[in-house]
Amino acid sequence: MEYRLLIEGSGAAPDGPAELAEWLRHERELRGRFRLEQGEIRGDDMGGLPEALVVALSTGGAATVLARAVVEWVRHRTRDVSLKVTRPSGETFEVDVQRAGASDALVTELLDFLRQGERQGTDSDETA
Numbered sequence: 001m002e003y004r005l006l007i008e009g010s011g012a013a014p015d016g017p018a019e020l021a022e023w024l025r026h027e028r029e030l031r032g033r034f035r036l037e038q039g040e041i042r043g044d045d046m047g048g049l050p051e052a053l054v055v056a057l058s059t060g061g062a063a064t065v066l067a068r069a070v071v072e073w074v075r076h077r078t079r080d081v082s083l084k085v086t087r088p089s090g091e092t093f094e095v096d097v098q099r100a101g102a103s104d105a106l107v108t109e110l111l112d113f114l115r116q117g118e119r120q121g122t123d124s125d126e127t128a
Contacts, residue, residue: 001056001057001058001087001088001117001118002054002055002056002057002088003054003055003056003057003066003085003086003087003114003117004037004052004053004054004085004086005017005020005052005053005054005055005070005083005084005085005086006051006052006083006084006085006086007020007053007081007082007083008082008083008084016081017036017037017051017052017053018036019073020053020070020073021034021036021053023069023072023073024053024055024066024069024073027065027066027069029061029062029065030055030062030065030066030069033055033056033057033062034053034054034055034056035053035054036052036053036054037051037052037053037054038051057114057117057118058118063111063114063115063118064111066114067107067110067111067114068107070083070110071104071106071107071110074097074106077097080096080097080098081096081097082094082095082096082097083095083096083097085110085113085114087113087117087120088117089117089120091117093109093110093113095109095110
């Protein structure tokens with residue numbers, strides 16, 4: 001199941017998805033499970049900035065690793081961050097975090113969202 005992560009909001013760097021991807025490269029369980037989704041190239045642009053980070057998760061511990069790594073990345077930002085995670089079904093998890101304001105409760109909330117998506121994906125596989 002693929003999740004799309006957007007980093008937005010006032011103060012969010014335009015290269016936020018690339019920064020998060022670099023952070024996730026240090027997580028062994030997530031290697032090879034994510035890619036940057038490029039934004040639209042406009043006018044005389046030489047290329048588009050990464051618009052989102054797409055992460056593929058299967059059942060197992062990768063969801064836990066992703067939730068903890070994303071929240072830890074948010075904690076290290078020097079600016080406020082708006083994070084939006086979207087499931088293939090279109091359901092979203094959104095949170096605005098003030099500088100270093102990400103709590104352990106946020107890890108739990110994000111992990112619950114990711115695991116619920118895994119269960120939905122498994123249920124739909126069984127009925128197919």
